[in-house]
Amino acid sequence: MAEKKTMENEPDLLRVEDLHTYFFTEDGVVKAVDGVTFNVKRGEVLGLVGESGSGKSVTALSVLRLIPQPPGKIISGDIIWKGESILDIPESDMRTIRGNQIAVVFQDPMTSLNPVLTIGDQIKEAIKLHQQVSDLEAEEKTKTLLELVGIPDAGKRLKDYPWQFSGGMRQRVMIALALSCNPDLLIADEPTTALDVTIQAQVLDLMRDLKERFQTSIILITHDIGVIAEMCDRVAVMYAGNIVELADVITIFKEPKHPYTKALLKAIPSANSSRDEELYSIPGSIPNLINPPSGCRFHPRCEEARPECSEIVPDTVELEPGHFVRCLLYTGQIEIMK
Amino acid sequence: MSSTKVETETSSEGKIGNGPSNDPDIVLEVINLRKYFPLEAGYLFKRKVADIKAVDGVSFKLKKGETLGLVGESGCGKSTIAKTLTFLHKPTSGEIWFKGRDLRLLSRKELREVARDLTMVFQDPAASLDPRFTVMQSILEPLEIHNLVDETEKYGIVRDLLLRVGLSPHHAYRYPHELSGGQQQRVGIARALTLQPQVIILDEPVSALDVSVRASIINLLIQLQDDFKFSYIFIAHDLSVVRKISHKVAVMYLGKLMEYGNVGDVYDDPMHPYTQALMSAVPIPDPTVKKERIHLKGEVPTPINPPVGCRFCTRCRYVRQKCFLEEPELKEFENGKLVACHFAEEIKAGTHKLADELVDAEITE
Numbered sequence: 001m002a003e004k005k006t007m008e009n010e011p012d013l014l015r016v017e018d019l020h021t022y023f024f025t026e027d028g029v030v031k032a033v034d035g036v037t038f039n040v041k042r043g044e045v046l047g048l049v050g051e052s053g054s055g056k057s058v059t060a061l062s063v064l065r066l067i068p069q070p071p072g073k074i075i076s077g078d079i080i081w082k083g084e085s086i087l088d089i090p091e092s093d094m095r096t097i098r099g100n101q102i103a104v105v106f107q108d109p110m111t112s113l114n115p116v117l118t119i120g121d122q123i124k125e126a127i128k129l130h131q132q133v134s135d136l137e138a139e140e141k142t143k144t145l146l147e148l149v150g151i152p153d154a155g156k157r158l159k160d161y162p163w164q165f166s167g168g169m170r171q172r173v174m175i176a177l178a179l180s181c182n183p184d185l186l187i188a189d190e191p192t193t194a195l196d197v198t199i200q201a202q203v204l205d206l207m208r209d210l211k212e213r214f215q216t217s218i219i220l221i222t223h224d225i226g227v228i229a230e231m232c233d234r235v236a237v238m239y240a241g242n243i244v245e246l247a248d249v250i251t252i253f254k255e256p257k258h259p260y261t262k263a264l265l266k267a268i269p270s271a272n273s274s275r276d277e278e279l280y281s282i283p284g285s286i287p288n289l290i291n292p293p294s295g296c297r298f299h300p301r302c303e304e305a306r307p308e309c310s311e312i313v314p315d316t317v318e319l320e321p322g323h324f325v326r327c328l329l330y331t332g333q334i335e336i337m338k
Numbered sequence: 339m340s341s342t343k344v345e346t347e348t349s350s351e352g353k354i355g356n357g358p359s360n361d362p363d364i365v366l367e368v369i370n371l372r373k374y375f376p377l378e379a380g381y382l383f384k385r386k387v388a389d390i391k392a393v394d395g396v397s398f399k400l401k402k403g404e405t406l407g408l409v410g411e412s413g414c415g416k417s418t419i420a421k422t423l424t425f426l427h428k429p430t431s432g433e434i435w436f437k438g439r440d441l442r443l444l445s446r447k448e449l450r451e452v453a454r455d456l457t458m459v460f461q462d463p464a465a466s467l468d469p470r471f472t473v474m475q476s477i478l479e480p481l482e483i484h485n486l487v488d489e490t491e492k493y494g495i496v497r498d499l500l501l502r503v504g505l506s507p508h509h510a511y512r513y514p515h516e517l518s519g520g521q522q523q524r525v526g527i528a529r530a531l532t533l534q535p536q537v538i539i540l541d542e543p544v545s546a547l548d549v550s551v552r553a554s555i556i557n558l559l560i561q562l563q564d565d566f567k568f569s570y571i572f573i574a575h576d577l578s579v580v581r582k583i584s585h586k587v588a589v590m591y592l593g594k595l596m597e598y599g600n601v602g603d604v605y606d607d608p609m610h611p612y613t614q615a616l617m618s619a620v621p622i623p624d625p626t627v628k629k630e631r632i633h634l635k636g637e638v639p640t641p642i643n644p645p646v647g648c649r650f651c652t653r654c655r656y657v658r659q660k661c662f663l664e665e666p667e668l669k670e671f672e673n674g675k676l677v678a679c680h681f682a683e684e685i686k687a688g689t690h691k692l693a694d695e696l697v698d699a700e701i702t703e
Binding site for chain 1: 411412518520521548549550551552553554556557560575577578579581582583585615616619620621622623624625626631633634636637638
């Protein structure tokens with residue numbers, strides 16, 4: 001308990017404030033991320049969950065300032081890394097943060113690794129880019145890293161190319177690469193989606209172990225609600241560019257407040273649901289973000305929608321300490337209107 | 339000469355809808371199916387250097403109106419089975435009995451006829467629809483191939499099918515890119531229904547879809563099966579989805595069947611060490627449940643040179659010397675469950691020690 005107190009008092013490692021990232025395409029402006037606020041504390045795992053097109057990955061890329069520009073642009077908002085805004089710092093300074101302090105693991109390890117360089121060379125490159133070490137030291141460190149992520153016979157496998165590794169091994173290499181500079185924050189974008197369940201279990205165990213050993217914070221982006229339940233301390237549920245609910249993992253699963261969170265949890269088949277029970281499905285489909293629905297973006301699909309939901313954009317309210325919801329049922333905005 | 343011919347004809351006719359097991363409820367029976375892919379070497383003159391044993395002796399029966407779920411990790415041969423059953427791959431050996439005939443012995447023309455009753459739905463709905471075809475053209479294509487198009491009826495057929503899969507008739511004139519992923523998959527299903535098949539093979543039909551859309555497609559598949567008594571072969575790596583839709587489930591590992599049985603029996607009481615590990619690795623969507631996880635070490639061995647004895651022996655936590663030498667047969671247990679493990683009874687009874695415990699015990703002695 002005492003430990004938790006100190007964690008709470010500590011300043012946030014990362015704060016994202018009212019972030020708006022838009023893409024200016026030929027068809028119109030895609031409001032991919034539209035007012036997202038969250039924070040990440042040291043040593044915690046924050047889950048970003050939502051369907052495709054909800055803005056999870058764009059949020060992560062915005063934090064890294066890797067949004068392709070044009071067409072993308074961070075319109076407004078702020079990203080505070082260790083107490084300082086990193087939105088306007090020069091690209092050269094950003095490069096010392098990216099990879100060094102904030103590392104990232106993407107979904108498909110085959111496309112993130114360079115196919116014509118050996119695994120060893122790729123990890124060494126990252127180490128030498130960010131740290132003043134000799135060739136030999138870098139090689140030693142590479143070997144230790146590969147051993148750390150559980151690659152057998154690491155010394156020999158340094159000289160192998162990515163295609164000589166299996167999917168799970170490649171993802172471990174990606175994690176080793178991400179860890180090469182002891183980052184404070186690891187952003188894992190669907191790290192296990194391309195993997196089998198048994199290999200997924202190994203990779204998740206590895207990430208959990210890293211968090212405990214090095215106090216690395218993790219932003220885990222996934223659409224797999226099971227993975228969220230197992231890994232995360234806090235969860236942010238995203239829908240159409242907004243965070244609709246943010247709370248600790250137990251609250252999200254046991255006392256969800258936002259209708260979308262409730263619907264999402266109902267839509268997954270439970271372990272012992274029988275074949276005859278109809279699975280709950282959310283009517284309609286994900287909105288087009290060029291022309292999102294007015295008011296609350298979820299209202300056309302929401303079971304609990306009121307007439308006012310199509311008119312008023314909901315504010316985010318804190319129901320209990322740490323439990324944020326963006327829904328008119330809780331904000332009191334409807335009553336004020338009346 | 340002629341008498342033998344008559345004999346074969348009558349015998350096959352007497353067996354319409356079933357294979358050698360002669361059970362009228364069984365629509366599809368697969369016996370000892372093998373599919374090897376040649377591994378070639380050399381630049382100019384390719385020569386075969388080894389076989390990739392993708393499917394290596396799999397047998398199962400599919401009942402009318404039932405779903406068989408095929409689960410296992412990537413490379414275990416699930417999709418190869420699907421493609422072999424639809425003759426996208428020619429099987430290396432083994433028998434596929436469908437409508438009383440062994441498909442391996444049929445001519446191309448006869449196969450084409452059979453293909454009407456055996457259709458497939460693929461994983462990626464966008465890639466499996468022709469981008470230049472309207473939805474109507476896509477749905478009617480199977481009928482055209484089989485020369486069954488009736489000009490006066492075709493609009494009615496398309497309309498009925500679209501309504502059946504939860505789309506509206508105006509979708510008939512849309513192109514695939516104008517539809518969402520869920521709608522595209524509905525078109526893929528409608529297309530599989532066009533010929534009113536008996537067996538539909540579903541290869542990861544919901545893997546590319548979002549959670550909310552996935553639920554509606556699963557509901558649709560169950561609804562269609564209840565209404566039309568289709569038999570499904572359902573392939574997915576998401577174990578909770580397979581549980582939801584299947585009656586029977588077959589667990590595969592490296593081209594072999596490890597465990598087979600009623601879905602509840604296999605999920606709740608897995609007997610094969612591999613099934614146990616697989617089930618324990620599934621993340622539970624409940625943060626308050628902390629379950630005991632069985633850690634599988636290492637990776638799946640290559641199907642070019644699989645282990646000699648039990649396929650799973652390199653990663654099994656109950657492994658014994660026998661497992662490296664002898665290949666286990668499928669043994670039958672209660673409720674028709676089949677398990678391919680030498681020590682299935684002992685493991686179930688709890689008298690079989692873990693391999694690690696055994697080593698520790700030897701050291702202390």
